Amino acid sequence: MDPIRKIFDNHDAFPMSFAHKNTKSSLSELPDHFHDWYEIVYVYRGRGTFFIDHTFYEMKQGDLFLIPGNTIHRATPDKESPVTSTAIYFSPSIVQLPSLGDDFSYLQCFEQAATLRNYKFEMRLPQSQHLELLLDVIENEYKHPTIGKRQSILIHLLQLLLTIQREMTTDIKSPKLDTLVGPIWMREIILYIDQHFCEDIGLQALSKQVSVTPAHFSRVFKQFIGMNISTYLITKRIIRAKQLLQESDASVGTIADMCGFESLPHFHAMFKRVFGITPAAARKSFRSF
Template sequence: MERSPVRTTIQAESGIPFRLVYSDTKSPQNELPDHLHDWHEIIYVYRGQGSIFIDTGLENMQEGDLFIIPGSTVHRALPDAGNPVTSSALFFSPGLLASTAGGAASSLLSLFERCRKQRVYKRHLNTEEQSQVAALIDDIQTEFQLGHHLSAHAALLRLQLLLIFLERLEAAGPANPGKSAPGPSWLSSTISHIDDNLRNGLSLPELAQHASVSPAHFSRAFKRYTGMTLTDYALARRVIMAKEHLVQGDETMAAVADACGFDSLPHFYRQFKKLTGTTPAAYRRTMNSSR
């Protein structure tokens, strides 16, 4: 059976679009496929080592690191085989806060938009900050375990407190991202080149020439440092671009497919549903109705 390399389906066990994967130890064998979802995500690392590819760059993962990942951002964790990362990950729909936090929602979500715009997704927390973040995550886990009829609401309030805490950290000073993970010097610039040329088609020999390496070395290194093949990455980026077109305008499906570099309209429909679980038209209706 063909497996989608980038789609992750998030199950909201609490009955609201909010999920916590608590204190989970990752390994190369059980790490989720490359993440591509509309929900925002916060990852807090308790211990272990590894790296994570986010958007166009590679970052180390180690104790005290916190990652703020906006929805529809391609990312993939690459755990260390000998000392895998143990982390908690919170996933939630942006629309959840819009429906519960009222006018404060935009302020609570502004952190994610700044991270997207600045392409700075990592903050290394000091000891006191680590304790406060871990305590809030513990409280959310406790509420979900209680199973009280108000537990989901109580967990959501803790999420808002966590977002307020992180927003205040940002206001106090720019993020200290810590050390970036090592990778080839050409990786980031080549990925930016890929993003700029999605509509024009992508040639492995051309990209390898752009990176000044052989096609074989390019393919191996790209997969090693991103966890994805070139084809998988380009497809994910095209779907993200298509989502933006579908929500921001009223273009025909054929125009969206052409603008995002899909070979044909049927190819667009097939690949979009494969990665998102829904059709482009249904996605547009759902997103427009939630605005």
């Protein structure tokens, strides 16, 4: 099973997608996946769980989730009370506007979430009402094509991001990170993998780490994460390799070794299978901007 990368069209003139008040079942949700675009998810009603990066979160009314690009995540709606939510997906390029002399960025709320390793925020009623109003305006623009439609959608997206950032610095509540999802050993091993995924670890070593049989580990891990352990490890390594190709001057071979790939050919093959280009071509594209 290959890592699941959801692909959006970065060459679209308007790189943004909007799914308003969708109610999804567990069958319609993707297993663990990642994508280059940034994602905002706001929950209107229902219950479920959301796995993002290395943590399971409870989903409920008024919750806001901020998912930076290339972050592994998976939503699992409750069978009896499935989640109804709005999701916005967008390329970071669409909000990279002039700084106007200060250090504000429209991606600042995502950067803060990534720094804190906390991607969920609980909205109070006045905040929720303001957020829902902005989302309704964006939906209305999508449904009624008029002059300046895309410009209006972008303006309201920017207003949404500005509102979220301002609220995050005031009184949005951050939840407790340790939600009661799955056995304790599952939460412990996810944190362990997050710290050691570039090392020589696999099913045998990880199941031994938490004192369960490999068969039981494999079954429970797939149940809660949606990927088998080998696919999950490769996905984490591929995402890290892409980050290093973009941010460091280390050679491709060095990065392959740093990220735990068994050989340079294996790294080349997996990277191209997931991203559609070689590591060297990816680095060149990063530096052409």
